[in-house]
Amino acid sequence: MTVEAAPLLETLSPSRAGDFKTCPQLFKFRAIDRLPEPVTPHQARGTTAHLALQRLFDLPSHQRTPERLFDLFREAWTELRTEEEYRQLFPTLEEERRWGIESLRLLANYFGLEDPSRIEPVDRELDMCEDLDGIVIRGILDRIDRDDEGRLVITDYKTGKAPPERFALGAFFALKIYALLTRRIEGETPAEIRLLYLNGPVMYRCEVDDRQLDAMERQLRALWDRIETALRSEQFPPRPGRLCDFCAFRDRCPAFA
Numbered sequence: 001m002t003v004e005a006a007p008l009l010e011t012l013s014p015s016r017a018g019d020f021k022t023c024p025q026l027f028k029f030r031a032i033d034r035l036p037e038p039v040t041p042h043q044a045r046g047t048t049a050h051l052a053l054q055r056l057f058d059l060p061s062h063q064r065t066p067e068r069l070f071d072l073f074r075e076a077w078t079e080l081r082t083e084e085e086y087r088q089l090f091p092t093l094e095e096e097r098r099w100g101i102e103s104l105r106l107l108a109n110y111f112g113l114e115d116p117s118r119i120e121p122v123d124r125e126l127d128m129c130e131d132l133d134g135i136v137i138r139g140i141l142d143r144i145d146r147d148d149e150g151r152l153v154i155t156d157y158k159t160g161k162a163p164p165e166r167f168a169l170g171a172f173f174a175l176k177i178y179a180l181l182t183r184r185i186e187g188e189t190p191a192e193i194r195l196l197y198l199n200g201p202v203m204y205r206c207e208v209d210d211r212q213l214d215a216m217e218r219q220l221r222a223l224w225d226r227i228e229t230a231l232r233s234e235q236f237p238p239r240p241g242r243l244c245d246f247c248a249f250r251d252r253c254p255a256f257a
Helices: 014-022 024-032 041-055 067-081 093-112 165-186 210-233 241-248
Strands: 123-132 136-146 153-162 192-199 202-207
Touching: 014 024, 014 136, 014 165, 014 241, 024 210, 041 067, 041 093, 041 123, 041 136, 067 093, 093 192, 093 210, 093 241, 123 165, 136 165, 153 165, 165 192, 165 210
Parallel strands: 153 192
Antiparallel strands: 123 136, 136 153, 192 202
């Protein structure tokens, strides 16, 4: 009698799934070894901006102005900067001040992408965890709305540099996973997924349907199996590419040993 091996992977997030697709060794560093990554000013900006945008929609629609969003960003950073990972981020107050000014300029671009006074989100920073018939996917979704026709729309904020549109398809990978989770949880297929790049500013939109989400589920299952195979064999080959220049683990990666 053949005994099936016990599953090694408990849950998988959209971001870690993306890591494995990009580079199995990167996945190992982050998900298996759990190596610490120093927070960068860019990451601090992203975290603070996400928190400010989340809180913007706590306000009545008429108060969702650029000035109020700037205040929310300042308040959020005042909270975050006291945490251990952020305390030594800026060597001087002058550098922190320049970072803050640049961040507010970037945040102002948001209002060129959409009018928050006309949006009433269904949910924000939604912690999603769903068992897709044997594989458990978990992640946090930035925002989910309904459009003018009442259809579900998934929105993700990005503070990094927007890629050229021809390269944006890969950036929708995680959002398609969230759309799949939404379909399972809500019993309704989202009509569209949107990436809002504040550093542009530009909005990339992609319509989704059941055919695409069925394909995504098959892709996730195949990816889950590949990760479990890697875990059993302890083989996580690096996949060098243009993103290696920005990888926090380059100095210990076998590809650059």
